[in-house]
Amino acid sequence: MRSLSGGFVRRASLLPALALPAMMMAAQPADAAGLLTPANSSTPLAIEDHHVDVLIENGYATTTIEQTFRNPGGSDLEAVYAFPVPQHAAVGEFTYWIDGKPVTAEVMKREDARTLYEREKAADRETALAEQEDFRRFQMSVWPVRANSDVRIRMSYVQPAKLDAGVGRYVYPLEEGGTEDAAVASFWQMKDEVTGSFSFDVTMRTSYPVEALRLPEHPDAAVRQDADGSWHVSIARGSNRAEEAVSAAAAQVSAAALNKDVALYWRQKPGLAGSLDVLTYKETAEGTGTFMAVLTPGEDNATITGGRDWTFILDRSGSMEAKFETLKEGIGRTLEALPSQDRFRVIFFDDRAMRMFSGFRSATPQEVQQTISELRNVPIGGGTNLYAGLQDGLDDLDEDRPSGVVLITDGVANVGPHERKDFVDLAASQDMRLFTVVMGNGADRPMLEHLAAISGGTTMNVSNSDDITGRLMTAVTRLSHHSLSDIDVSVDGVKVADVTPELKGGLYRGEQLVVFGHYWGSGPAKFRVRGKVDGKPKVYEATLDMPETAGLNPEIERLWAFSRIEDEMRQLAVIGEDADSEQSIADTAIEYGLLTPYTSMVVVREEIFAQEGIARNNQQRLTAEADARNARQNAAPTFASAPVGNAPRTHIASSGGGGGGGGGGGGAAGPALLLLLGLFHLVRVRQRAAKA
Amino acid sequence: MQPEGQSERNHGGISLPWFPLLLTGAMALIHHIGAAASDMLIFDRAKIMDGELWRLVTGHLVHLNFQHLIWNGLAYLVLAVMARHDEGISYTRQGAIIFAGVAAIDTAILLSPTQLSQYAGFSGVLNALWAVMIVEAWRQKRSGFIALIGFLSLAKIVYEAVTAETLFFYTPWPAAFEGHAGGAVAGLLFLVAERAWPVPFSRARRLVSRIYPTKTVH
Numbered sequence: 031m032r033s034l035s036g037g038f039v040r041r042a043s044l045l046p047a048l049a050l051p052a053m054m055m056a057a058q059p060a061d062a063a064g065l066l067t068p069a070n071s072s073t074p075l076a077i078e079d080h081h082v083d084v085l086i087e088n089g090y091a092t093t094t095i096e097q098t099f100r101n102p103g104g105s106d107l108e109a110v111y112a113f114p115v116p117q118h119a120a121v122g123e124f125t126y127w128i129d130g131k132p133v134t135a136e137v138m139k140r141e142d143a144r145t146l147y148e149r150e151k152a153a154d155r156e157t158a159l160a161e162q163e164d165f166r167r168f169q170m171s172v173w174p175v176r177a178n179s180d181v182r183i184r185m186s187y188v189q190p191a192k193l194d195a196g197v198g199r200y201v202y203p204l205e206e207g208g209t210e211d212a213a214v215a216s217f218w219q220m221k222d223e224v225t226g227s228f229s230f231d232v233t234m235r236t237s238y239p240v241e242a243l244r245l246p247e248h249p250d251a252a253v254r255q256d257a258d259g260s261w262h263v264s265i266a267r268g269s270n271r272a273e274e275a276v277s278a279a280a281a282q283v284s285a286a287a288l289n290k291d292v293a294l295y296w297r298q299k300p301g302l303a304g305s306l307d308v309l310t311y312k313e314t315a316e317g318t319g320t321f322m323a324v325l326t327p328g329e330d331n332a333t334i335t336g337g338r339d340w341t342f343i344l345d346r347s348g349s350m351e352a353k354f355e356t357l358k359e360g361i362g363r364t365l366e367a368l369p370s371q372d373r374f375r376v377i378f379f380d381d382r383a384m385r386m387f388s389g390f391r392s393a394t395p396q397e398v399q400q401t402i403s404e405l406r407n408v409p410i411g412g413g414t415n416l417y418a419g420l421q422d423g424l425d426d427l428d429e430d431r432p433s434g435v436v437l438i439t440d441g442v443a444n445v446g447p448h449e450r451k452d453f454v455d456l457a458a459s460q461d462m463r464l465f466t467v468v469m470g471n472g473a474d475r476p477m478l479e480h481l482a483a484i485s486g487g488t489t490m491n492v493s494n495s496d497d498i499t500g501r502l503m504t505a506v507t508r509l510s511h512h513s514l515s516d517i518d519v520s521v522d523g524v525k526v527a528d529v530t531p532e533l534k535g536g537l538y539r540g541e542q543l544v545v546f547g548h549y550w551g552s553g554p555a556k557f558r559v560r561g562k563v564d565g566k567p568k569v570y571e572a573t574l575d576m577p578e579t580a581g582l583n584p585e586i587e588r589l590w591a592f593s594r595i596e597d598e599m600r601q602l603a604v605i606g607e608d609a610d611s612e613q614s615i616a617d618t619a620i621e622y623g624l625l626t627p628y629t630s631m632v633v634v635r636e637e638i639f640a641q642e643g644i645a646r647n648n649q650q651r652l653t654a655e656a657d658a659r660n661a662r663q664n665a666a667p668t669f670a671s672a673p674v675g676n677a678p679r680t681h682i683a684s685s686g687g688g689g690g691g692g693g694g695g696g697g698a699a700g701p702a703l704l705l706l707l708g709l710f711h712l713v714r715v716r717q718r719a720a721k722a
Numbered sequence: 723m724q725p726e727g728q729s730e731r732n733h734g735g736i737s738l739p740w741f742p743l744l745l746t747g748a749m750a751l752i753h754h755i756g757a758a759a760s761d762m763l764i765f766d767r768a769k770i771m772d773g774e775l776w777r778l779v780t781g782h783l784v785h786l787n788f789q790h791l792i793w794n795g796l797a798y799l800v801l802a803v804m805a806r807h808d809e810g811i812s813y814t815r816q817g818a819i820i821f822a823g824v825a826a827i828d829t830a831i832l833l834s835p836t837q838l839s840q841y842a843g844f845s846g847v848l849n850a851l852w853a854v855m856i857v858e859a860w861r862q863k864r865s866g867f868i869a870l871i872g873f874l875s876l877a878k879i880v881y882e883a884v885t886a887e888t889l890f891f892y893t894p895w896p897a898a899f900e901g902h903a904g905g906a907v908a909g910l911l912f913l914v915a916e917r918a919w920p921v922p923f924s925r926a927r928r929l930v931s932r933i934y935p936t937k938t939v940h
Contacts, residue, residue, distance in 0.1 A: 300760075301786045702878050703797045703848065706871055707804060713867040714808050714859060721863075 075099040075109055078180060079227050082202060085659065086191050086234040086296075088669045089309055089324050089544070090589060091200055092659070093119070094186040101175040108151065109181065111170040114203040117475050117491065119189035120592035121625040123652050126158035126172065126633040127182040134649040135160060135631035136639065137623050139616055143630035146642070147171065150634050158183070160631040165476045168625070186652075188585045188592075193326065195540030196300060198240075201491075202230065202292040230292055232263035235662075237307075237669045239299040248292060263294065304328030306557055306572040307671045310549075310580040311587055318548050319577075321526075322586045325543040325559050325570060327514070328675045337371035338432040339390055343423040345439035346378045347414040354410045357438065362402040368393035373431070376401065379419025380412030381445050390428070413445035417452060420481075424460045433462040434487075437478070440469035450477050450603040454484060463487040463536075480600055483535035486515055513538045514561040514568060519545050523555040524576050530593040532600070537561070546590035552578040572672035582662050584655050591622035599627075623648035741813040742802035745820075746795045749783045749844060753791045760784050765831070765841040778828045784842045794844045801851055809858045814927050816851060819912050823850030826908030830900040846901030849879070853909030879903050 078098040085092045101107055115121055124135040135158065138146070143159060150157035151173040160170045175181045191198055230251075234240065235258075243261045245251040252264045304327045312319030342361060346354060365374060373390035377383055386404065391397040416439060427433045442448075457464055464485035466478040469492050479489045513536030519529055529547040537543050543559065552575075559570040595615050602611050612628050619629040631648075639646060752759045765781025766774070785791035805811040811819075827846040856872045859865075883899035916923050 701793070703845075703852065704793075704800065706852075706875060706878075707797070707800055710855070710859070710868075710871050711804060711808065713865065713871065717863050717865060 082230045084232040091191040096184040099181045106174040108173045109175045119187040121187045123186040124160040124631040125184040128156045135633045140630045143632040158633040192542045196298045198296045200294045230265040234261040240296045241299045243296040303673045311583045315578045340374040341423045341435045343419045343437045346410040347380045358405045365398040383418040383422035414441045415445040416443035417447040436465045438467040442474045457481045486536045512564040517561040525550040570674040574670040822912040823847040823905045823908040827904040830904030834900045846905035849902045849905030850909035853906045
């Protein structure tokens with residue numbers, strides 16, 4: 031069997047077209063994000079204020095959330111706060127106000143932190159604990175919430191801010207996961223109204239010009255660009271923040287319901303060349319430096335042509351009920367977009383898998399219309415046997431045709447095999463490209479991303495607040511060209527080690543490659559990114575200066591550490607429990623101040639920190655990061671950049687709705703033609719003079 | 723051959739190059755409006771196939787950045803004025819050559835095996851005009867220098883085809899061989915057609931000249 035080498039032809043907008051219904055269906059009312067619930071009561075505390083500040087700079091975003099809760103009851107309570115965190119976001123701060131002063135949490139091994147918290151609670155002293163339950167469950171416990179009093183907390187996380195086809199996307203998650211799993215659903219109890227004020231403020235400063243920025247689902251957002259090129263977004267509701275930013279449209283939006291993700295897009299100016307950009311942080315000349323390298327290739331890979339086979343695996347479990355009609359409509363539109371030389375089949379899964387028809391159908395108008403007609407009668411219900419669906423979808427693939435498998439789901443496997451290792455073994459057993467469309471905040475995103483990666487495919491996350499057209503266009507750009515596979519990154523000139531993440535999967539049209547690493551020394555460093563495009567070697571290289579010291583971006587240390595931890599977590603998910611790996615994750619997380627399933631963040635009174643001999647490392651780190659953020663406001667960018675190749679970056683504006691083609695072309699008359707014209711003129715003048 | 727624009731030639735006065743100025747002004751205006759206009763007007767294969775046929779024409783007036791616009795606009799103004807004043811190629815005739823160039827380049831891009839998805843810039847059309855100029859000059863005086871200029875022009879196109887780069891100049895997108903080669907071929911075909919069917923060409927030019935008589939400022 032031949033595999034789809036990284037992408038599909040220009041008309042085959044399958045993943046995006048499938049993402050389209052996913053996004054449309056996701057437009058259902060969803061329950062809220064974080065809430066503070068009394069541990070021994072089902073009545074959540076009131077959210078007084080909820081303020082979000084986002085800073086998007088070269089390559090990464092820092093999100094700071096500050097909330098105030100109120101206990102309206104007459105007795106003291108212990109409260110549990112659950113909150114969603116975006117994938118690839120490293121939670122580095124948890125702060126709890128004690129005696130009116132912010133006290134920052136320190137990171138400890140999970141069991142040690144829980145023990146300390148329980149001991150402080152038993153002593154009736156103020157304490158707070160942040161824990162990660164699994165890939166999506168983050169929980170904070172606070173003691174005590176005094177009767178008729180407020181509790182104020184703050185958390186922050188950093189995450190890479192990647193571009194896709196020239197478009198950046200940031201999502202602040204507020205919605206529940208959308209799963210029928212009762213145990214999980216209970217986690218998402220709602221208390222989604224802010225009684226006081228809500229604000230969402232974004233500042234964006236990037237070295238590359240951003241020509242547009244928008245929040246399609248938030249018409250009340252006030253967006254402005256300053257003369258220095260920076261962008262500012264403000265959404266404000268409630269009593270006391272930035273009322274002037276609330277447009278008339280905001281009056282139509284429910285007062286301050288935190289039940290909808292905030293999705294933000296920004297679009298780079300088109301025509302920028304492919305580049306390698308490197309951010310560095312190095313405290314001392316002799317010490318260890320950290321770098322974040324971002325490769326944005328030019329659009330220089332060939333298009334994919336020829337007929338392919340598509341397998342669509344669709345989740346029709348009960349959680350999809352409100353969304354299924356839209357999904358079916360989207361599948362129809364997807365099939366209509368297929369070129370007629372392609373073939374397709376459709377597989378559904380609930381408690382078991384079922385093929386809609388035997389074999390493949392050609393993507394001719396007749397076959398497509400017949401399938402669309404048959405789709406209307408497909409019922410839904412039952413559990414989520416993801417394994418059965420995937421297994422059926424990988425069976426009977428034609429070895430003589432390129433194969434692409436598209437899996438759409440919004441949930442977590444709860445019927446049949448559900449260990450990640452089972453899925454990994456299954457995906458690795460076939461030579462095909464798996465594209466996963468992950469809907470909402472409740473699906474098992476890490477696993478679906480991992481499955482796509484090991485097959486050389488790619489993943490698309492879809493929020494209910496996503497811009498359907500925008501996401502569609504962005505994704506279209508991925509699938510029309512060959513991808514870069516078997517990627518390897520090397521650096522010559524300075525000593526480099528600890529490069530992360532593990533590079534699996536392909537780099538698709540419009541995608542950026544982001545890697546972190548450590549370096550020692552300074553001077554020119556030649557970065558090489560090697561890979562294969564359609565089986566042929568391809569190299570991107572650029573020489574950049576690695577500074578002796580660089581202090582403006584300490585956040586990339588956490589990003590490096592978190593990427594390293596993600597690598598180890600993926601490994602753990604495959605091999606099962608492993609004490610050495612778990613210890614390694616805990617060590618890294620404690621050193622860099624990160625919340626993981628093996629480390630927690632605990633707040634106690636300052637004197638208890640001192641009494642227990644707990645070093646305030648995380649507090650120091652956060653202070654350094656805050657200082658650096660302030661310094662960056664007035665400093666020139668420390669972004670080292672070099673062009674790679676001559677082709678321009680893929681840009682959404684140059685991708686077209688149908689996608690693909692052989693890229694853009696232009697070329698100027700340039701100096702050469704003017705030189706020739708000058709020469710021509712001289713010759714003609716001489717000729718005329720001679721004639722005269 | 724007597725240049726067709728002979729009747730429009732300027733005899734001692736200064737003729738405003740209104741046609742090139744208008745066209746260059748249109749290019750500048752599109753560029754000034756920015757992405758909104760470029761997105762609407764650029765040559766985009768998929769959108770053309772969806773029925774947005776104006777892009778076949780307007781795509782040649784869209785430029786990728788200011789430098790791209792300046793080089794093409796400057797070259798066009800110089801080329802157009804030289805073509806008229808040195809070779810006697812009237813603006814009416816230039817308009818016809820440009821039209822032929824646009825048609826040929828669009829055809830070349832749409833049929834090209836490289837399946838170029840987008841195209842922008844006026845340089846392809848300039849090659850049509852440039853090819854006509856060189857041949858006209860060669861017809862008037864068969865000089866080795868003119869042959870050399872013709873050879874260098876051809877070499878420039880070959881260089882762009884091989885390297886996908888514009889000579890002495892960086893553009894955000896790779897040089898489109900189809901555009902420049904298509905333009906040059908269009909210029910040559912235009913001359914062949916003009917010679918093969920002189921009567922309809924002559925009638926068309928007279929008709930245009932009556933509708934838009936050339937003004938001369940003394």
